[in-house]
Amino acid sequence: MTPQPEQYDVVVLGAGPAGENVADRTRAAGLSTVIVESQLVGGECSYWACIPSKALLRPGSALAHVRALPGAKQAVNGGLDTAAVLAYRDEFTSHWHDDGQVEWLRSAGIDLVRGHGRLAGERAVLVDDERLLTARHAVAVCTGSRPALPHIPGLAEAHPWTSRDATSSAVVPPRLAVVGGGVVAVEMAAAWRSLGSEVTVLARGGRLLGRMESFAGELVAEGLREAGVDVRFHTEVTALHRDGPVTLTLGGDGELVADQVLYATGRLPRTDDIGMESIGLSPGNWLDVDDSCLVKTVQGGWLYAVGDVNHRNLLTHQGKYQARIAGAAIVARARGEQPDTSVRWGEYAASADTAGPPQVVFTEPEAAAVGLTLDAAERAGLRVRAIDYELGQVSGASLYTDGYQGRARIVLDLERRVVVGATFVGPAVAELLHSATVAVVGEVPIDRLWHAVPAFPTISEVWLRLLETCRDSG
The missing domain is CATH 3.30.390.30 (FAD/NAD-linked reductase, C-terminal dimerisation domain)
Structure with missing residues (x-):
C-alpha cells in the first residue's frame, strides 16, 4: 500500500554539508524543506573525514614545529599522549552523536526524516517504504561518495580499513599498511605514524599526490620518510590473506605483513541504492550537472545533484559552495524566474569549482x-x-x-x-x-x-x- 504523500517545496536527500547548506538556503527563502538522512546528520566531513582527520593530525604537527624551534624544543619531553589525542578527536566528532546538528536543523525550520531515502519517480522520495515525500519544486541529491575498493583476492576476508575506519579507530595498530598515494593515504600515514604505528605506504605510481605539482608529492614523501614512514613506489598489491595479521602479496616484490591495512584508492558515488532507475538513470553512476547543479539528463528542471555525487570536485568546501549556488537557483525557479547560468561569475553559476579549487593536505x-x-x-x-x-x-x-x-x-x-x-x-x-x-x-x-x-x-x-x-x- 502506497503511503499518503507528504508535500514540501524541496526535498533534500542526504544531510552532509552539501545537503545541509541546500536546505538552509531554500528554507531561509521561505520554501518548506525536508532533509532525509539514514546515518548521522552532518555527514562524512563531520564524523569520518575532514574533522577527525585534522584532529588526529594537528597534535603531531604542533609537536614537530615545537621540536624544530630553539628554546621551545628544550621544553619538550616525550612524545604524544595517544589517549589524549584520540579523546581530542572524539570531542570534535561529538563522540559520533549528531544531537547538535539535529538541533541546528530544528532551529532553522528544516524538517528531518530519518531513514533510507530512494527516488520514487518524478519529484518523489520514498523513505524506508513507509513515508512518501513529494516536492513541488525540487529534489536535491546530496548523498556524497564512498570508498572505492579494488577486486583483489582476499581483500574482503582481510577486513581492510577504509577512510572511515582510519579516522575513527580507538586502537593504534602496531603495523599499518596504507595502499594508495593520494590525500587520504598520506594524511592517515602521517597521523598513525605520529601515534606510534609502524607505517608503510604502497603507491602504484611513481609519486604521491598525483594531482598536485610533482614537487608537492616529493616533499611530502620526504617528510613522511623523515617521520619514519616506509614509502614505496611502483608497488601493487595482488592478494591479501588475514590470519591474525594481514599478509599482502606485492607484485614482483615479495610480501608485507601488517596488523591492519588501509585502502585509500579513490571514491565512488553513493547512487547505487537511491532509486535512480525510477527516473531512467543507471544506479551507481555520477550525476552530470550544469553550473546550477541541475541534473542535465532529467527532464522538467526539478532534480539537482550537489557535492561529491556530481563529481565536479570532491571537497567539503566546494560542496558547500555548490549548495549555495543550487539553493539560489532552486529559489529563483520556484519564484518563476529563469536564473542566468551563463554569467560567468553570477549568483547561479558554480564556475569556481572546475579548474583546481583550493585544497590543503595536512601532512608535515x-x-x-x-x-x-x-x-x-x-x-x-x-x-x-x-x-x-x-x-x-x-x-x-x-x-x-x-x-x-x-x-x-x-x-x-x-x-x-x-x-x-x-x-x-x-x-x-x-x-x-x-x-x-x-x-x-x-x-x-x-x-x-x-x-x-x-x-x-x-x-x-x-x-x-x-x-x-x-x-x-x-
Missing part, C-alpha cells in the same frame, strides 16, 4: 594548492610560465621554525598576465592559500598584485619574492 610539511598545475595549464593550451621560490629564504619562514624548508610556485598566464595556479609546500602554508585563491579566482593582474604588500616578517612575504622573481626574469 603541509601542501596547499589552488588553480592549475603547470602541466594542466599547458594541456589546456595556455601559454604559461612557472615562477618558483624557496620558502626557507623568506624571513617569516626562517623565524617560524629552525631550518624551515619548503617551496612555492605560481603559474603565470603570459597572455593575460594573471596567476592561474599556485602551490605551497612547507610548515603552516595552509594559511597562504586563501590569498592565492583570491588571486586566481579574481584573476587579479600581477601588476596590481604588486601593490598588495605582505606584512613583514610573515611567511606570506613569499608573494613579494614570487612577484619580484617574475619581474626580474621578464
Whole structure:
C-alpha cells in the first residue's frame, strides 16, 4: 500500500554539508524543506573525514614545529599522549552523536526524516517504504561518495580499513599498511605514524599526490620518510590473506605483513541504492550537472545533484559552495524566474569549482594548492610560465621554525598576465592559500598584485619574492 504523500517545496536527500547548506538556503527563502538522512546528520566531513582527520593530525604537527624551534624544543619531553589525542578527536566528532546538528536543523525550520531515502519517480522520495515525500519544486541529491575498493583476492576476508575506519579507530595498530598515494593515504600515514604505528605506504605510481605539482608529492614523501614512514613506489598489491595479521602479496616484490591495512584508492558515488532507475538513470553512476547543479539528463528542471555525487570536485568546501549556488537557483525557479547560468561569475553559476579549487593536505610539511598545475595549464593550451621560490629564504619562514624548508610556485598566464595556479609546500602554508585563491579566482593582474604588500616578517612575504622573481626574469 502506497503511503499518503507528504508535500514540501524541496526535498533534500542526504544531510552532509552539501545537503545541509541546500536546505538552509531554500528554507531561509521561505520554501518548506525536508532533509532525509539514514546515518548521522552532518555527514562524512563531520564524523569520518575532514574533522577527525585534522584532529588526529594537528597534535603531531604542533609537536614537530615545537621540536624544530630553539628554546621551545628544550621544553619538550616525550612524545604524544595517544589517549589524549584520540579523546581530542572524539570531542570534535561529538563522540559520533549528531544531537547538535539535529538541533541546528530544528532551529532553522528544516524538517528531518530519518531513514533510507530512494527516488520514487518524478519529484518523489520514498523513505524506508513507509513515508512518501513529494516536492513541488525540487529534489536535491546530496548523498556524497564512498570508498572505492579494488577486486583483489582476499581483500574482503582481510577486513581492510577504509577512510572511515582510519579516522575513527580507538586502537593504534602496531603495523599499518596504507595502499594508495593520494590525500587520504598520506594524511592517515602521517597521523598513525605520529601515534606510534609502524607505517608503510604502497603507491602504484611513481609519486604521491598525483594531482598536485610533482614537487608537492616529493616533499611530502620526504617528510613522511623523515617521520619514519616506509614509502614505496611502483608497488601493487595482488592478494591479501588475514590470519591474525594481514599478509599482502606485492607484485614482483615479495610480501608485507601488517596488523591492519588501509585502502585509500579513490571514491565512488553513493547512487547505487537511491532509486535512480525510477527516473531512467543507471544506479551507481555520477550525476552530470550544469553550473546550477541541475541534473542535465532529467527532464522538467526539478532534480539537482550537489557535492561529491556530481563529481565536479570532491571537497567539503566546494560542496558547500555548490549548495549555495543550487539553493539560489532552486529559489529563483520556484519564484518563476529563469536564473542566468551563463554569467560567468553570477549568483547561479558554480564556475569556481572546475579548474583546481583550493585544497590543503595536512601532512608535515603541509601542501596547499589552488588553480592549475603547470602541466594542466599547458594541456589546456595556455601559454604559461612557472615562477618558483624557496620558502626557507623568506624571513617569516626562517623565524617560524629552525631550518624551515619548503617551496612555492605560481603559474603565470603570459597572455593575460594573471596567476592561474599556485602551490605551497612547507610548515603552516595552509594559511597562504586563501590569498592565492583570491588571486586566481579574481584573476587579479600581477601588476596590481604588486601593490598588495605582505606584512613583514610573515611567511606570506613569499608573494613579494614570487612577484619580484617574475619581474626580474621578464
